[in-house]
Structures are given as structure tokens and as C-alpha cells.
Amino acid sequence: MNGSAFLFWAGRGLPPGIFDTHGMMTRFLTSCSMRQTQNIYLIGPMGAGKTTIGRLLAKALDVRFIDSDREIEQRTGVCIPMIFEYEGEEGFRRREAEVLAELCSEDRVVLATGGGSILLAKNRELLHERGFVVYLQCSVEKQLERTHKDSNRPLLKTENPRVKLQELFRVREPLYRSLADLIVDTGTHSSRSAVRQILRAYYRASANL
Numbered sequence: 001m002n003g004s005a006f007l008f009w010a011g012r013g014l015p016p017g018i019f020d021t022h023g024m025m026t027r028f029l030t031s032c033s034m035r036q037t038q039n040i041y042l043i044g045p046m047g048a049g050k051t052t053i054g055r056l057l058a059k060a061l062d063v064r065f066i067d068s069d070r071e072i073e074q075r076t077g078v079c080i081p082m083i084f085e086y087e088g089e090e091g092f093r094r095r096e097a098e099v100l101a102e103l104c105s106e107d108r109v110v111l112a113t114g115g116g117s118i119l120l121a122k123n124r125e126l127l128h129e130r131g132f133v134v135y136l137q138c139s140v141e142k143q144l145e146r147t148h149k150d151s152n153r154p155l156l157k158t159e160n161p162r163v164k165l166q167e168l169f170r171v172r173e174p175l176y177r178s179l180a181d182l183i184v185d186t187g188t189h190s191s192r193s194a195v196r197q198i199l200r201a202y203y204r205a206s207a208n209l
């Protein structure tokens with residue numbers, strides 16, 4: 001293992017319980033093993049659990065958690081639906097790319113990205129370069145279940161959110177997959193179980209360097 005501290009928990013040993021992975025399915029892609037990184041970036045569709053799992057993961061690693069959607073809201077002082085209303089999706093994507101570029105310059109962070117952040121090639125490149133990328137995956141049915149009470153997702157303010165989510169899935173799923181160092185199904189696993197899978201795979205990837 002390279003002596004420079006590229007592991008969050010370098011020198012501290014493994015976080016307790018991360019091998020406690022009974023019954024979990026992990027698809028581990030080794031492409032990241034050539035890159036040194038101190039960051040974990042969560043990608044995936046709305047309601048997949050990026051914010052929820054990201055918080056838990058950062059806590060387990062004792063590193064900073066950043067949610068790019070919240071960061072955009074804090075910087076602009078308005079909520080995401082309002083940005084969509086005044087500047088359209090294009091305006092939002094511009095802001096998102098700016099914020100992402102800044103957040104990707106940080107080290108030792110767990111970053112929950114916006115569901116559409118992978119649409120721009122420059123964002124995908126940055127995420128790939130600077131972090132261990134985890135695709136949190138779940139079915140459209142699960143997404144609907146998890147998002148139906150929340151009005152903070154402008155793309156779902158439509159007559160038929162199911163159709164919208166299916167359309168987004170068709171376009172985005174190949175992009176999420178192509179970028180992922182690890183894919184975790186949050187539809188069938190609890191948040192805590194997802195965190196354990198991520199820690200285990202990240203540790204393995206780092207140990208392969």
C-alpha cells in the first residue's frame with residue numbers, strides 16, 4: 001500500500017464491522033484501482049439515497065459530508081425549484097457544474113451529487129478523476145415511493161412522475177454505469193448495509209494501488 005495517506009482510515013485500521021457483509025451483493029469494478037483518491041462521490045437518480053447514505057458514510061469515516069444540491073441552495077439563497085423556475089434547467093446545470101468543480105477540488109470528502117450532474121461530460125471527467133465513484137441504484141418504483149411526498153424536485157412536478165423517471169432512467173442509467181467504480185442497489189439493501197458495502201469496496205480498491 002502506498003505510504004501517502006490516500007485512505008481515510010489509514011493508520012487507524014478498518015472501521016469496525018465493514019466485513020460484516022453477509023448476504024450482500026456488491027458489484028465491484030476495478031477501474032478505479034489505478035487512481036489514488038481520498039474522496040467518495042455518490043451518483044444516482046433522485047431518491048436513490050445519496051444524501052442519506054452519504055451522511056452515514058461520512059460519519060463512519062469521520063470526514064466532511066457535502067451535498068451539492070444543498071450547497072447550490074446555500075450559495076444562491078433559494079431552493080432548487082426556484083432556480084429551475086427563473087433560470088430553467090440549463091441555468092441550474094451551469095450552477096451545478098460550477099459548484100461541482102469547486103467541490104471536487106476538496107480532499108477527504110463524501111460528496112452526494114445531484115441526480116443529473118452526470119449529464120455533462122466535464123462533470124463526469126472530474127468525478128472520475130477526483131474520487132471513488134459509487135452509483136446508488138434503485139428501481140423507478142422505489143424512487144416514486146421515496147419521493148412522492150417531497151416537493152423539492154422540480155423535474156417530478158409533472159402529471160406523470162413515473163413516466164418522467166422512466167425517461168430519465170433511459171438516458172442516465174448508461175452514464176451512471178459507465179462512471180461507476182462500484183454499484184450498490186439501495187432498493188434491496190438498507191442504508192447501513194450500503195455503507196458497509198461501500199467501505200469494503202473502497203478499502204479493497206485502495207489496497208490494490
Ligand SMILES: Nc1ncnc2c1ncn2[C@@H]1O[C@H](COP(=O)(O)OP(=O)(O)OP(=O)(O)O)[C@@H](O)[C@H]1O
Pocket residue numbers: 044045046047048049050051052053069112113114115146153186187189190191194
Ligand atoms: N436503503 C435506503 N437507502 C437510502 N435511502 C433510503 C433507503 N430506504 C429508504 N430510504 C429513504 O429514501 C428517501 C430518499 O433518500 P435521499 O433523499 O437520500 O435520496 P437522494 O438520492 O439524495 O435524492 P435526490 O437526488 O433527490 O437528492 C429518504 O427519505 C430515505 O430515508
Ligand SMILES: O=C(O)C1=C[C@@H](O)[C@@H](O)[C@H](O)C1
Pocket residue numbers: 045046069080113114115116117152153154155
Ligand atoms: O435528477 C435531476 O436532474 C435532479 C436531481 C436533484 O438531485 C437536483 O439536483 C435537481 O432536482 C435535479
Ligand SMILES: [Mg+2]
Pocket residue numbers: 050051052067069112
Ligand atoms: Mg439528495
